[in-house]
Amino acid sequence: MATMPDVRKDGFRLSMLIYDTRYRSITLQVIFLGIFVIAAWWLIHNTVENLRALGKDFSFGFLTVRSGYDINQRLIEYSSDSTHARAFLVGLLNTLLVAFLACISATVVGVLAGVLRLSKNWLVARLMTVYVEAFRNIPLLIWILLIFAIMTESMPAPSAFRGENATSSMMLFDSIAVTNRGVYVPEPLFSRSLGNLDLGIFLVSLDLLAIVAVILGSVLANRKLLKTAERIQNDTGVRPVTWWKSILIFLAPLVVLKFALGFHLGLPELRGFNFADGTFLRNSLIALWFALTVYTGAFIAETVRAGIMAVSHGQTEAAAALGLRPGRIMSLVVLPQALRVIIPPMISQYLNITKNTSLALAVGYMDIRSTLGGITINQTGRELEGMLLMMLTYLVISLLISMAMNVYNASVKLKER
Amino acid sequence: MSELVLDHDIDRSKMKVSNEIAIQIVKMNKWYGQFHVLRDIDMTVHRGERIVICGPSGSGKSTLIRCINRLEEHQSGQIVVDGTELTSDLKNIDKVRSEVGMVFQHFNLFPHLTILENCTLAPIWVRKTPRKEAEEIAMHFLRKVKIPEQALKYPGQLSGGQQQRVAIARSLCMKPRIMLFDEPTSALDPEMIKEVLDTMIELAEEGMTMLCVTHEMGFAQAVANRVIFMDQGQIVEQNEPKEFFNNPQSDRTKLFLSQILGH
Amino acid sequence: MSDTHAQTVPFVRDTMLPQQAPPTSQIGAVRWLRENLFSSVLNVALTVLAVGTIVWIVMHIGPWLMNSVWNANSLAECRQILAGESGACFAVIRDRWHQLMFGFYPSDLYWRPILAMVLMLVAIAPILFDKLPRKLIWFSALYPFVAFWLLWGGSLWLPLAVIGGFAVGYGAFLGLSRVTGSVLALIGAVLAAIVWWVWLAAPVSSALQSAVSLSIRPVPSRDFGGFMLSIIIGVTGIALSLPLGIMLALGRKSDMLLIKAISVGFIEFIRGVPLITLLFTASLLLNYFLPPGTSFDIILRVIIMVTLFAAAYMAEVIRGGLAALPRGQYEAADALGLDYWKAMRLIILPQALKISIPGIVNTFIGLFKDTTLVVFIGLLDPIGLSNAIRADTNWNGIYWELFIFIGVCFFIFCFGMSRYSMYLERRLKTDHR
Numbered sequence A: 001m002a003t004m005p006d007v008r009k010d011g012f013r014l015s016m017l018i019y020d021t022r023y024r025s026i027t028l029q030v031i032f033l034g035i036f037v038i039a040a041w042w043l044i045h046n047t048v049e050n051l052r053a054l055g056k057d058f059s060f061g062f063l064t065v066r067s068g069y070d071i072n073q074r075l076i077e078y079s080s081d082s083t084h085a086r087a088f089l090v091g092l093l094n095t096l097l098v099a100f101l102a103c104i105s106a107t108v109v110g111v112l113a114g115v116l117r118l119s120k121n122w123l124v125a126r127l128m129t130v131y132v133e134a135f136r137n138i139p140l141l142i143w144i145l146l147i148f149a150i151m152t153e154s155m156p157a158p159s160a161f162r163g164e165n166a167t168s169s170m171m172l173f174d175s176i177a178v179t180n181r182g183v184y185v186p187e188p189l190f191s192r193s194l195g196n197l198d199l200g201i202f203l204v205s206l207d208l209l210a211i212v213a214v215i216l217g218s219v220l221a222n223r224k225l226l227k228t229a230e231r232i233q234n235d236t237g238v239r240p241v242t243w244w245k246s247i248l249i250f251l252a253p254l255v256v257l258k259f260a261l262g263f264h265l266g267l268p269e270l271r272g273f274n275f276a277d278g279t280f281l282r283n284s285l286i287a288l289w290f291a292l293t294v295y296t297g298a299f300i301a302e303t304v305r306a307g308i309m310a311v312s313h314g315q316t317e318a319a320a321a322l323g324l325r326p327g328r329i330m331s332l333v334v335l336p337q338a339l340r341v342i343i344p345p346m347i348s349q350y351l352n353i354t355k356n357t358s359l360a361l362a363v364g365y366m367d368i369r370s371t372l373g374g375i376t377i378n379q380t381g382r383e384l385e386g387m388l389l390m391m392l393t394y395l396v397i398s399l400l401i402s403m404a405m406n407v408y409n410a411s412v413k414l415k416e417r
Numbered sequence B: 001m002s003e004l005v006l007d008h009d010i011d012r013s014k015m016k017v018s019n020e021i022a023i024q025i026v027k028m029n030k031w032y033g034q035f036h037v038l039r040d041i042d043m044t045v046h047r048g049e050r051i052v053i054c055g056p057s058g059s060g061k062s063t064l065i066r067c068i069n070r071l072e073e074h075q076s077g078q079i080v081v082d083g084t085e086l087t088s089d090l091k092n093i094d095k096v097r098s099e100v101g102m103v104f105q106h107f108n109l110f111p112h113l114t115i116l117e118n119c120t121l122a123p124i125w126v127r128k129t130p131r132k133e134a135e136e137i138a139m140h141f142l143r144k145v146k147i148p149e150q151a152l153k154y155p156g157q158l159s160g161g162q163q164q165r166v167a168i169a170r171s172l173c174m175k176p177r178i179m180l181f182d183e184p185t186s187a188l189d190p191e192m193i194k195e196v197l198d199t200m201i202e203l204a205e206e207g208m209t210m211l212c213v214t215h216e217m218g219f220a221q222a223v224a225n226r227v228i229f230m231d232q233g234q235i236v237e238q239n240e241p242k243e244f245f246n247n248p249q250s251d252r253t254k255l256f257l258s259q260i261l262g263h
Numbered sequence C: 001m002s003d004t005h006a007q008t009v010p011f012v013r014d015t016m017l018p019q020q021a022p023p024t025s026q027i028g029a030v031r032w033l034r035e036n037l038f039s040s041v042l043n044v045a046l047t048v049l050a051v052g053t054i055v056w057i058v059m060h061i062g063p064w065l066m067n068s069v070w071n072a073n074s075l076a077e078c079r080q081i082l083a084g085e086s087g088a089c090f091a092v093i094r095d096r097w098h099q100l101m102f103g104f105y106p107s108d109l110y111w112r113p114i115l116a117m118v119l120m121l122v123a124i125a126p127i128l129f130d131k132l133p134r135k136l137i138w139f140s141a142l143y144p145f146v147a148f149w150l151l152w153g154g155s156l157w158l159p160l161a162v163i164g165g166f167a168v169g170y171g172a173f174l175g176l177s178r179v180t181g182s183v184l185a186l187i188g189a190v191l192a193a194i195v196w197w198v199w200l201a202a203p204v205s206s207a208l209q210s211a212v213s214l215s216i217r218p219v220p221s222r223d224f225g226g227f228m229l230s231i232i233i234g235v236t237g238i239a240l241s242l243p244l245g246i247m248l249a250l251g252r253k254s255d256m257l258l259i260k261a262i263s264v265g266f267i268e269f270i271r272g273v274p275l276i277t278l279l280f281t282a283s284l285l286l287n288y289f290l291p292p293g294t295s296f297d298i299i300l301r302v303i304i305m306v307t308l309f310a311a312a313y314m315a316e317v318i319r320g321g322l323a324a325l326p327r328g329q330y331e332a333a334d335a336l337g338l339d340y341w342k343a344m345r346l347i348i349l350p351q352a353l354k355i356s357i358p359g360i361v362n363t364f365i366g367l368f369k370d371t372t373l374v375v376f377i378g379l380l381d382p383i384g385l386s387n388a389i390r391a392d393t394n395w396n397g398i399y400w401e402l403f404i405f406i407g408v409c410f411f412i413f414c415f416g417m418s419r420y421s422m423y424l425e426r427r428l429k430t431d432h433r
Helices: A021-054 A084-117 A122-136 A140-154 A206-236 A243-261 A283-310 A313-321 A326-363 A368-380 A383-416 B061-068 B090-099 B115-125 B131-144 B160-172 B190-205 B217-223 B241-246 B251-261 C002-007 C028-036 C041-066 C075-082 C091-095 C097-102 C111-128 C136-152 C157-179 C182-211 C226-253 C257-272 C275-289 C298-324 C327-335 C340-355 C357-377 C382-391 C400-430
Strands: A182-185 A187-190 A196-198 A203-205 A263-266 A269-271 A274-276 A279-282 B021-032 B035-046 B050-054 B076-081 B100-103 B178-182 B209-213 B226-231 B234-239
Touching: A021 B090, A021 C257, A021 C275, A084 A122, A084 A283, A084 A326, A084 A368, A084 A383, A122 A283, A122 C041, A122 C400, A140 A283, A140 A326, A140 C357, A140 C382, A140 C400, A182 A283, A196 A206, A203 A206, A206 A243, A243 A263, A279 A283, A283 A326, A313 A326, A326 A368, A326 A383, A326 C275, A326 C357, A368 A383, A368 C275, A383 C257, A383 C275, B021 B061, B021 B209, B035 B061, B035 B209, B035 B234, B050 B061, B050 B217, B061 B076, B061 B178, B061 B209, B090 B100, B100 B160, B100 C327, B115 B131, B115 B160, B115 C340, B131 B160, B160 B190, B190 B209, B190 B217, B217 B241, B226 B241, B226 B251, B234 B241, B234 B251, B241 B251, C075 C091, C091 C097, C091 C400, C097 C226, C097 C382, C111 C136, C111 C226, C136 C157, C136 C226, C157 C182, C226 C257, C226 C298, C226 C340, C226 C357, C226 C382, C257 C298, C275 C298, C275 C357, C298 C340, C298 C357, C327 C340, C340 C357, C357 C382, C357 C400, C382 C400
Parallel strands: B050 B209, B050 B226, B100 B178, B178 B209
Antiparallel strands: A182 A279, A187 A263, A196 A203, A269 A274, B021 B035, B021 B076, B226 B234
């Protein structure tokens, strides 16, 4: 029906590189790649030149050399005779320890503060607003230093606990001692210990493994219990009472384990000029942990509040109109929707906690930056290799956390369809 | 579908179809991945034609008119608009887009700009018209779509029908030779449909070349000189409106018409 | 129904009821208290707890603050005045006020940073308030050079030569665009400007300086400190990270695989490592990456790192804004014949940035708070100065007062920024709907 209209058919012209959509993006990318390669080459070339001028080579051999320095907080066997690699590992574990502790406590504080900020109680809501605004608008470093100063300057020295007329006393039935050197808490001991499992690099306490295994087992058993309850509810319409069974499932195995392992607490005790026994939490750890908790808690409170407010009031009203009770409205309607909004920013807060542990430097906590990125670099003069390794480590931790977030996001998206 | 009630008799004096070809599409094909959306489309549009394209959803009618200003890329065949072939050449694409106006189902006004700014944006930045002149043109077309008094408001403050008329004025400000309408009334409340259709009829009376994807059969009967029925990515039937509605040939067309006109 | 209906008696009201006051339990303070503080057992408990907390805090901090000493020359003198009572010694702030503000900047030159600060407010004004005359924007554009010259001193010809680079680029663009297409002219202009900055700017400015000396006393970077330093780093970082963040966000959304890959790689790397490691890179490693023998100013290095750091976060915030825009906006811009950059500049970015305002301001606040980290590489920001002040025998042992002062200052800056962003959001929303 239609004839081919006569349109100019030209061959390839140079201007097509820019004005033709087929080639344009390739042209631009080639130009960009050129600039990128030149820049990268320039940086690498300079680095090589500079290293040569300083008479240095690029090698990670220093990691196997004796470190020659002590680390005051170590979760695994370490002495000044250990290698730099082991010092790095000790630092990494310290970083992960404080990050882990802070993540848990910040979540608790943040969720509480976020919920309370939405409370109908005017006074409590205002108080929480003040808390959130104060911590969000003042640098973390100031909080760390402030709390560290409180710990070291305002707390009593161990000697204050001594003698007939001691000026300070221990808390909670003589189990916790807060001193200007740090906090002494009871230490878990096992009279029938299972010993340690040698993993080659470090030892893992079998007692700890047993506890973790039992708790995991309880979680699984509890889930099965809830599934059964749900099935019965589906069949008969009546949900069996489960709460006391759940408590039993969690408590009974732990009680059995406690006697099996002979678990008891070793209380800190004043001997001479200092406390002995118990677990010693250094001021640096306490200050970092506490500051990260309250600082990040303020941010988490905001995400929790935003998440709950994101669920429209209409949802609550609709659920109430159906006759659901407030508790069920929360657990069946509001929370499932709010969690979708809350969890992704919550995970980025965990990421922030992990990165902010590097402020440990301010209080002398021996994290990865202080061991590998501090003393090791100073002693070996391997700035380039040390910094690279440290950045890479942080990057891997961050990527693992964001991977967890992506998995979560994907699973939520699946449920939406 | 409701019958279109007209305020006045349509003035067909200027609605003349010339021999000059406005759009020519030859053996055009398009795929979305494996899915063959447009199959061997052949179509010639002369200057001054008013064409209504209809068909069930998913028949490719929107995709077809979106290909005409290359919001979608076709994979084989030719599309020539006003003597300019749409290829991957950016200059040609820019030329065609500045000569073809488009009205969308969801208006797509720019919410951060006032009505007047919406209308002057393209003349100023694409046509390089001085601002004062562009504003005069914009006010002229806003008067034409009968909302000059809204010029300084923001799109969010207008009703759907008003927004769509602004969208038409915005396209007209570029002085296009061809107008494309992609279901311009589908997102509107019934009482607003008429005000938009009136504007479109006025446009037709002035001899504008129009391609319109719509289900407003009253509009088709009143204004169009040709109705195209599409299904499964191909043109199934085309005819002048009277014949098309009274004497459809293909079974698919009959079925479609019975469904939308039957009740 | 039918029963009640049967009993219905016809009724017509002859007198209308006047409006009556509600029962006393429903109005005024009583009602407010009941609803807001004592509506349930849990609420009563919470109220008691909150009051308890407030009382505890006031009991502990109140007397200390009430007994503040503002006039003393050392901590010992403070303690003498307090005579054993607990009390704050804010005299340290009075004593070291200039240091906390300016660091070790020469005291006879304090007018320079103050003038720079005042001019900064003038330069920011046309950006914050769009009702001011548009011509002021030119002053905003020139301000960075003025501020640089005022703060660091030295020859005026140096900033002028840098501005000259823009003139050279513009001239090259005008000249070339007559001969070639606009794209080639743009490339030529950028190249010309780079050639000018790298090879010509320094000799030209020193030649001009020797011909006509236009110079004020130079101040080295190591004398900078206090809140002046925080503000310099913070403000420069904020001003530079927004455009860079926008470019990164557009790069991440680009169809071009290579550009996308590089943007994603950069953003994820920066977001994956702590700022401290980047600052240490700036102080320890940057010399490795530059040609042998070059070294440049430590404050400049810090600004670069802080900017890169904030830009990565900014990019993610803006990407969220871009993703929130409906596709129709992109299509309408295309259909009107706008090219990519015009569509971005006129249609997409104004809307995307507006959506992202809260996130952008949060990034600004984060950046400003992060300026405190420069203390770790030996710069004397307020926290660095607090350590220096404590090292002085007069003030050895003073902690809270300094931390509280610094904290309050940061709070005022950051809280102000977040309030402004809320105001901005509200204002932009009203003209939207």
